[in-house]
Amino acid sequence: YPGITIRDVYYHKETAQDAAARVEQVMQANPDVTGWAMIGGWPLFTENALKWTPGSVQVVAVDALPAQLAYIRSGHVPVLLAQQCYEWGYRSVEHLVNKIVFKKDPPAVKDVSALIPVTKDNVDAFAKNWDKWLPNFVIERGTCHALIGENGAGKSTLGKILAGVHTADGGEIRLGGKVIAPGSPLAARELGIAMVHQELAFCPNLSVAENLCLGDLPRNRAGWVDRATLRERARAMLATIGSTIDPDATVGALSTGQEQLVQIAAAVGTGAQVIVMDEPTSSLSAGETRELFRLVRELKARGLTLVYVSHRMEELFALCETITVLRDGRHVATESIPSTTPARVVSQMIGHELVARTPVHLTREPGPVRLTVRGLA
Numbered sequence: 001y002p003g004i005t006i007r008d009v010y011y012h013k014e015t016a017q018d019a020a021a022r023v024e025q026v027m028q029a030n031p032d033v034t035g036w037a038m039i040g041g042w043p044l045f046t047e048n049a050l051k052w053t054p055g056s057v058q059v060v061a062v063d064a065l066p067a068q069l070a071y072i073r074s075g076h077v078p079v080l081l082a083q084q085c086y087e088w089g090y091r092s093v094e095h096l097v098n099k100i101v102f103k104k105d106p107p108a109v110k111d112v113s114a115l116i117p118v119t120k121d122n123v124d125a126f127a128k129n130w131d132k133w134l135p136n137f138v139i140e141r142g143t144c145h146a147l148i149g150e151n152g153a154g155k156s157t158l159g160k161i162l163a164g165v166h167t168a169d170g171g172e173i174r175l176g177g178k179v180i181a182p183g184s185p186l187a188a189r190e191l192g193i194a195m196v197h198q199e200l201a202f203c204p205n206l207s208v209a210e211n212l213c214l215g216d217l218p219r220n221r222a223g224w225v226d227r228a229t230l231r232e233r234a235r236a237m238l239a240t241i242g243s244t245i246d247p248d249a250t251v252g253a254l255s256t257g258q259e260q261l262v263q264i265a266a267a268v269g270t271g272a273q274v275i276v277m278d279e280p281t282s283s284l285s286a287g288e289t290r291e292l293f294r295l296v297r298e299l300k301a302r303g304l305t306l307v308y309v310s311h312r313m314e315e316l317f318a319l320c321e322t323i324t325v326l327r328d329g330r331h332v333a334t335e336s337i338p339s340t341t342p343a344r345v346v347s348q349m350i351g352h353e354l355v356a357r358t359p360v361h362l363t364r365e366p367g368p369v370r371l372t373v374r375g376l377a
Contacts, residue, residue: 237269
């Protein structure tokens, strides 16, 4: 980006101490820089940076948090984008740059390429629009709600927040009208939320029954695992989705589709009312995909709510009632499936209308055939 140098990028969920130490190291290694901007949720970064840098260096934080915006008052402030928000990726930097008015004559410094001026009005406008970009939608009971976006848009991250795998940085989740905070997968399960992960997480050397009841194995009076009760419980969980998989079968011997059914059985069998499915058909055959579609429709008919994360447009339009589009970690739109089209969804995903581009080819006639392959297997 013209006029901007990114000196460091790091994962914002590392510990506060590690993050603060990294910021200090980067600033000390770049004494020629006259201004820094920390894009992130911790005012700690800015407060410590003020202590570390010489008095001639101005430090500002660009974010929606009032504690950080307080560092920007008026006039032009030279800043360097030093940290980027993990969920947004590099597009966050691009968006900020688009909000900034460049000064024609920047002050004379050693590293002019690192300086950009920021006005308070621009930063305030950025903060006021923050809530409009965050995911904000409602999912009705007994429906399938699609989450779609390009790679890195935040689909899986949002699903994992709902399922307690990740912790939200802000906002609220309401289930049945009550505010909930699923701080762990176990807490989410107790609230009735489960997730079918894209990366199936099982112990391949254990049986289906042992995997289904892992962490809650039934035991007899002597403290040994009660195998009979274990099988009965597993069969009951598999029966909730109409599966006849042998509970004594080793998970490592199952197909990918069967493993996924076991994961869905674990969710439904433990009483989940909201199930997040992350790219459920990515590794399934055509037959397994049809079986999954049948199961999704059956679960909806039973009143369960599904959040369906996928790149495959035809699946979403066949299974879902509503769709939410994410782009760069931001909420772009939530619409009913009948009111939108695949082309409209694609344009919302990429930020502009999709236009077919045909590469320019040479007009000369093709030469003789050099290679022919038939029946290659």
